[in-house]
Amino acid sequence: VITMAPTLLILLWATGILQVDLLPDKKLVLLPPVNFTIEVSGLSQALLRWEPNPDQEGRNVKLGYRVKISAPQEEDYETRSTESKRVTILHKGFSASVQTILWTDPSLPASSWVSADLEAPAGSPGTSVVNLTCTTNTAANNYTDLRPYQVSLHCTWLVGKEAPEDTQYFLYYRYGSQTEECQEYSKDTLKRNIACWFPRTFINSKGRDSLAVYVNGSSKHAVIKPFDQLFALHAIGNDEQKPLTEWFLIVLMATICFLLLIFSLTCRICHLWTKLFPPVPAPKSNVKDFFVTTHYEKTGSNETEIEVISYVEEPGFEVLEDSVF
Numbered sequence: 668v669i670t671m672a673p674t675l676l677i678l679l680w681a682t683g684i685l686q687v688d689l690l691p692d693k694k695l696v697l698l699p700p701v702n703f704t705i706e707v708s709g710l711s712q713a714l715l716r717w718e719p720n721p722d723q724e725g726r727n728v729k730l731g732y733r734v735k736i737s738a739p740q741e742e743d744y745e746t747r748s749t750e751s752k753r754v755t756i757l758h759k760g761f762s763a764s765v766q767t768i769l770w771t772d773p774s775l776p777a778s779s780w781v782s783a784d785l786e787a788p789a790g791s792p793g794t795s796v797v798n799l800t801c802t803t804n805t806a807a808n809n810y811t812d813l814r815p816y817q818v819s820l821h822c823t824w825l826v827g828k829e830a831p832e833d834t835q836y837f838l839y840y841r842y843g844s845q846t847e848e849c850q851e852y853s854k855d856t857l858k859r860n861i862a863c864w865f866p867r868t869f870i871n872s873k874g875r876d877s878l879a880v881y882v883n884g885s886s887k888h889a890v891i892k893p894f895d896q897l898f899a900l901h902a903i904g905n906d907e908q909k910p911l912t913e914w915f916l917i918v919l920m921a922t923i924c925f926l927l928l929i930f931s932l933t934c935r936i937c938h939l940w941t942k943l944f945p946p947v948p949a950p951k952s953n954v955k956d957f958f959v960t961t962h963y964e965k966t967g968s969n970e971t972e973i974e975v976i977s978y979v980e981e982p983g984f985e986v987l988e989d990s991v992f
Contacts, residue, residue, distance in 0.1 A: 697767045697778040698723045700732065700749075705761055705785045708752060710841035711879035711895045713761050713785060715751045720767065720778075731770035733777060738762040754877055756895050758795070760787035790892020793829025796836055796882045799896050800824070805872040818872050820865040822880060826855070831888040838863040841879040845869035874900065 698720035708714040719730060734751060736742040739759045747770060755761065762785070767778040801822040808817040822838060836859065838849040847869070853862035870878065878898040884891030 695725050695728065695769070695775065697730075697769060697775065699767055699778040699781045700765055701781075703765055703781045703783045705763060705783045707757060707785070709844075709879075710839060710846060710881045711754060711756055711877075711897055712841070713753050713755060713757060715753065715763055715765070715783075717749055717765055717781070719749065723767070729770040731768045732765050733768050734763060734765050735780070736761075736763045754879070754897065756897060757785065758788060758893055758895050761785035788893050789890055791829060791889045792892070794827045794831075794834065794884065794886070794889055795892040795894040796824040796884075797827060798823075798825045799880065799882065799894065801840075801878070801880055801898055803868075803870060803872070803878075803900065816872055818868050818870040820868050820870065820878075821863070822849075823853075823862040824882065826859055826861065827891075829889075830884070830891065831886045832857055832859075833888065834859055834884050834886045834891055836860045836882050836884040836891075839881045840865070840868070841881070842868070842870045843874075843876050870900070872900065876900075 700717035701720055703715075703717040706714050706716075715734065717732070723730070729747075731745055731747045732749070733743070733745050736753065736755075738761060739756055742753075745768065762782065764780040764782040766780045769775040769777075799822065801820060804819045804821070805816050806819070820840060822840075824836070826834065826836075838852075838860075840847055840849075847865065849863035849865065851864040851866070852860040853864070855861050878900060879895060880898065881893065881895040883893040
């Protein structure tokens with residue numbers, strides 16, 4: 668034991684030195700990211716980008732970033748990426764901040780915050796649409812097998828109270844990476860668009876993405892303020908029910924298949940029953956059965972009738988005799 672003591676001390680000392688080398692320097696100061704920008708990358712979609720600080724020391728440490736969104740809704744999250752895409756309404760503007768953190772040691776103080784803003788789009792107050800509502804309808808698709816169901820979209824809205832009479836609204840929707848502009852509108856008495864209909868869309872009725880709807884407008888007398896809104900598909904999920912005839916055919920086919928299965932099983936059981944219990948042959952009778960056949964023949968001009976009576980046994984019996992009269 669005495670001879671092993673120096674060796675153990677050396678191992679403990681080496682382990683301590685190694686742990687110290689692996690730990691980050693407590694004197695390391697984290698610097699904030701640079702070139703932080705926010706831009707619109709789609710309808711109701713903002714793209715946040717930044718770069719690591721070029722003066723940051725400790726190149727071997729793993730850096731991360733904490734992002735704080737303050738408008739239009741508060742949200743906090745952490746990431747190791749230098750860009751982030753967020754789906755949110757943008758007609759009220761967008762504000763966010765980001766700071767550098769040490770990904771492997773959250774106890775180390777983070778850097779200071781850097782912020783960026785996305786200004787709300789221009790427009791006169793009270794000119795944007797109000798009470799925007801949308802519904803989807805899912806129906807069977809008879810045109811292609813790639814997508815067995817097609818989803819239609821119907822949206823309605825009211826004209827803004829301060830919108831001039833010549834205001835005209837235009838609606839767009841985005842689902843995933845697909846964006847479409849409405850082509851079929853309904854109008855009010857002043858011929859202003861107040862509803863939109865998409866008979867076919869790129870919307871996946873079983874998808875989880877939010878549906879983004881955006882409405883802008885134009886007028887000769889005012890700048891119309893745009894409006895966007897996000898919809899969860901399950902909240903607007905109006906699926907067309909199967910017709911009664913389709914349900915009847917489904918039940919009928921299921922019943923026929925069931926009856927065929929029962930019939931097949933019955934035949935198998937009966938066939939097996941005859942093999943297990945073959946029929947007992949009937950005993951032979953002492954009295955021979957026979958059939959009588961009569962033939963009438965007319966010969967020559969004498970029209971003599973000859974009646975032939977034949978006595979024929981059943982198979983396995985002897986022939987008795989033939990009598991001619």
